[in-house]
Amino acid sequence: MTSGKDVRTLDAASIIKDAQKELGSSSRRLFGKRILTLGGLALLSGCDLTNDRSVNTLLRTMSSFNDDAQALLFDGHKLAPTYPESMITRPFPFNAFYDIDQVPEVDAKTWRLELTGLVKGKRVWTLGELSALPQRSQVTRHICIEGWSAIGKWGGVRFSDFLVLAGADTTAKYVALHCADNYWTSIDMPTALHPQTLLTLTYDGQVLPAKYGFPMKLRMPTKLGYKNPKHIVAITVTNEFPGGYWENQGYNWFGGS
């Protein structure tokens, strides 16, 4: 009798133990199921991620972080590779936010380059005055944010020489560039002072053609194409972040190569 009682007690205990185990494992299973469902939902709503405001804010924050990371990686003494003239891409592709028949026609006689912001010296320049400055040329690779690249030959005035000559404050943070086609962009001062950054007046030994930015573009082989503006009419030296046409829509601001 006593032994029978013992068996019953043991049974009850083990049943409770089993039940508890079962409960535990089923809640674990439920948890697992829920996690899988959450993952599935996240995947299903994948296309909506792009439109979510908080996601966009996070992505823009990461893009600013990438600006800082690129500024750290940027070496003002490291030169972009140069190529022999035989490697120039012919014809060099035209690219803009409009079609080639809408390229602005700039009159060389009336065109003036205007300097604004933190500049102490000469603020208005004619094409003749820029052409009279020491010229240099280089054959470099133009890399578009879209992924394609092309090699071209650009000539003009070293931008750092020009900034010093114009009495620009080279300790300022940014240089903003405004164009005749209403395009605008801006760059960091270290890139502005890079030895390969050129105030470009010629392409392949000829006066810069309209489709490549007459009368003047800023050519930087250390930055992507959209950072190399054409038809420049005004340059601002500033400490206030100027943004840019494409940058404000989502392209990374630093855009360095």
Next chain:
Amino acid sequence: MNHATIHPLWVRAFHWINAAAVILMCMSGWQVYEASPVFKAIRFPAAITLGGWLGGALLWHFAVMWVLVANFVAYLALGMLTGRLRRTIFPLTLRAVATDLVAALRGKLGHSNLSEYNAVQKLAYLVVIVDIALVIVSGLTIWKPVQFPLLRTLMGGFDNARVVHFAAMGVLVGFFAIHIVMVALVPRSLLTMIRGR
């Protein structure tokens, strides 16, 4: 029932973070590719891309790349420090791969012990680890061809780095497809990657 841990927590964390990062990088990368396809015949429909347009896709690509790289570096470091990488992938011989591949194709490869990988599995994991490294290095070359001249030379120039990046992505997607099929054939392996045993 075997209660020993097959995949320690850090391996499972790496695995799922890596899976999510790879999927997001592929989807955003395909959208970037569409702006200037390397191969005219290979295109990606909008339904499987992320970002909506080039600028949006690049925001994703340049954000998630940090997750992919940090997670991968942490995995390699822990894998080497704990000796797990060496223990689980090596020794690996061609003969063993051939034997196990034949056995697998005849449906005679055993999966009783999920804590020990067969030779084909070992090779697949080794390939995918090297491939992720290649994806990262070629991607870094495309992002910073001027700042990393050595990488640029190794990749055969800027334009070629894009081809390498694309090919490495292809290998990664191929691995992913086979990996999913294998998990479907041995569902227990999914459980072990979730709960560790």
